[in-house]
Amino acid sequence: MSPRALFRSVAFAEAVTWTLLLIALFLKYGLQTAPLATTIAGGLHGFVFLCYVASTCFTWVNQKWTTGTGLLAVASAVVPYATIPVEKSLDRRGLLDGGWRLADGGDEPRGLLEKLQAWVLRKPATAVVVALVAVAAVFSFLLFLGPPDAWFA
Template sequence: MTPATLYPALARTEAVTWALLLLGMVLKYVTRTTELGVAVFGLVHGVVFLAYVLVTVVVALDQRWTRRMTAAALVAALPPFATLWVERRVERSGRLATSWRLAPGGERPAHVLERGLARALSRPVLAAVLAGALVLVATAALLVVGPPGGRAGA
């Protein structure tokens, strides 16, 4: 996968999981038919949210996004569907290349974060497995902490 395929895929998936979570909330709080939608879609959205944040940081670092653009992309994960707006904006502005800048044979890393990313890009399967494990560990930790608003608000 390239930045031009990975970031849009996560941005769109994050928006879809927002829609599913909102549907679950309607079923729970409006129709009062089931709480299952919030439980299932909340977890799915949480996992995708964390993956989106991780991918955004990785792509922003590799593609040399400005701090402002990176912050906008990260904040866009909070309101429903805002990742779609940011995704279109970065695509139209040419901030998503079809190759990784720091991949083997690419540019030389300039600082420690770029060196870490370059090392990860030199072993993409291992990096993907480690990224997935990081997202799952973060998800597990957040599940132990509890849902937003506390358990009574769930």
């Protein structure tokens, strides 16, 4: 899977989970029904949000985006549906072109982030397991904290 395909897929998934969450919120607060829907949609959206942030950072390192571009791409997940126009803009500007430059035979990694990315690209099965465990750990911790509106109550 290319950087473009990864970023596009997860940006789209982020938008889909926004839709599910907004529907669930409408059911809960607009129609006063289905409170469980927000728990399920919120959990799913939170998981995909974390995956989006991780894949965006991974793409950011590979594509050598500027800090502003990378932060904009990450921040777009906070605004409903913003990942789609950001993805379209990055693609139109050629910032999603090419393959994984640090894969076998590619560029020599420089710095900690590039060395980590090179390891992930060279050992994808191990990296997927490590990433899933890491995302699940963060997700579990966030579930433990509860909904964001309860964090400061």
